[in-house]
Amino acid sequence: MAVCVAVIAKENYPLFIKTIPTDNELKFYYTVHTSLDVVEEKISSVGKNTNELRELYLGLLYPTEDYKVYGYVTNTKVKFVIVVESINSSLRDNEIRSMFRKLHNAYVDMVCNPFYTPGENITSQKFENVVMSMMHD
Amino acid sequence: MADEVILEYLHMEIISQFYRSCEKSDQDQCIAKLESLGFRIGQSLVERFTKESPRFKDELDTMKFICKDFWNYVYKKQIDNLRTNHQGVYVLQDNKFRFLTQMSNGKQFMEAAPKFLALPCGMIRGALSNLGVNCVVTAEVSAMPACKFQIQIQRA
Numbered sequence: 001m002a003v004c005v006a007v008i009a010k011e012n013y014p015l016f017i018k019t020i021p022t023d024n025e026l027k028f029y030y031t032v033h034t035s036l037d038v039v040e041e042k043i044s045s046v047g048k049n050t051n052e053l054r055e056l057y058l059g060l061l062y063p064t065e066d067y068k069v070y071g072y073v074t075n076t077k078v079k080f081v082i083v084v085e086s087i088n089s090s091l092r093d094n095e096i097r098s099m100f101r102k103l104h105n106a107y108v109d110m111v112c113n114p115f116y117t118p119g120e121n122i123t124s125q126k127f128e129n130v131v132m133s134m135m136h137d
Numbered sequence: 138m139a140d141e142v143i144l145e146y147l148h149m150e151i152i153s154q155f156y157r158s159c160e161k162s163d164q165d166q167c168i169a170k171l172e173s174l175g176f177r178i179g180q181s182l183v184e185r186f187t188k189e190s191p192r193f194k195d196e197l198d199t200m201k202f203i204c205k206d207f208w209n210y211v212y213k214k215q216i217d218n219l220r221t222n223h224q225g226v227y228v229l230q231d232n233k234f235r236f237l238t239q240m241s242n243g244k245q246f247m248e249a250a251p252k253f254l255a256l257p258c259g260m261i262r263g264a265l266s267n268l269g270v271n272c273v274v275t276a277e278v279s280a281m282p283a284c285k286f287q288i289q290i291q292r293a
Contacts, residue, residue, distance in 0.1 A: 055191060075190060075268060076269070104188060105188070108188055111181050111184045112181045112184070114177075118267075
């Protein structure tokens with residue numbers, strides 16, 4: 001389903017990036033990096049138009065020719081980015097939303113692990129399994 | 138009811154364990170340790186508590202979250218009074234602070250109060266720092282079990 005899942009820290013450095021095995025992995029890194037500007041733009045507009053956009057899910061950030069990039073920002077300003085293939089048009093907004101919710105739950109469980117230091121790269125196997133399950137089905 | 142008391146016991150035991158394990162001379166260090174323990178707790182708790190809540194509009198919105206939801210999750214009650222000077226100082230008043238209720242009221246155990254408030258202070262600081270608000274938190278007790286937390290926002 002998803003071809004790339006990324007978790008970005010509040011200071012905008014990557015905590016975790018997983019892509020499908022491909023010889024062009026770097027492209028996804030660029031895609032995620034570019035999306036951060038759109039995320040920034042979306043969350044800085046909060047407060048101006050009051051009721052809108054107070055949801056954590058940001059929706060479609062931008063489409064490219066082959067991929068669609070979706071974003072989600074937690075209240076602690078941790079960003080989640082999911083890239084899906086455009087051909088996969090059957091994917092509805094609700095499904096993306098539930099993917100993000102699953103990712104957020106996994107992230108919260110991971111942070112509450114006392115052996116994890118906040119701000120470190122994510123090495124949790126459990127978290128990775130959740131991400132893997134989102135990329136396979 | 139019993140499950141709520143467990144937190145109090147655990148907290149008391151953490152404190153006495155910390156104080157038992159260090160020399161009389163580094164008792165200040167114990168406070169710092171408790172505070173940093175609280176910081177880590179606050180950090181991860183807030184990650185869980187804000188999972189369903191909408192994005193905060195501003196600093197005051199964040200403070201209200203701490204007073205209402207965060208306090209409710211941790212201490213099963215809300216802050217009784219929130220005051221601010223709108224210049225980065227917030228005072229949270231709790232008239233019946235959970236961790237102080239077991240001590241006799243009044244001024245008798247006043248010198249023991251700081252160690253019971255270090256961890257809660259750290260928790261507030263950790264929660265706020267994870268929400269993007271850097272601050273210094275101090276506590277003040279004039280008569281138990283009432284307690285005031287002063288939050289001073291640090292602007293870069």
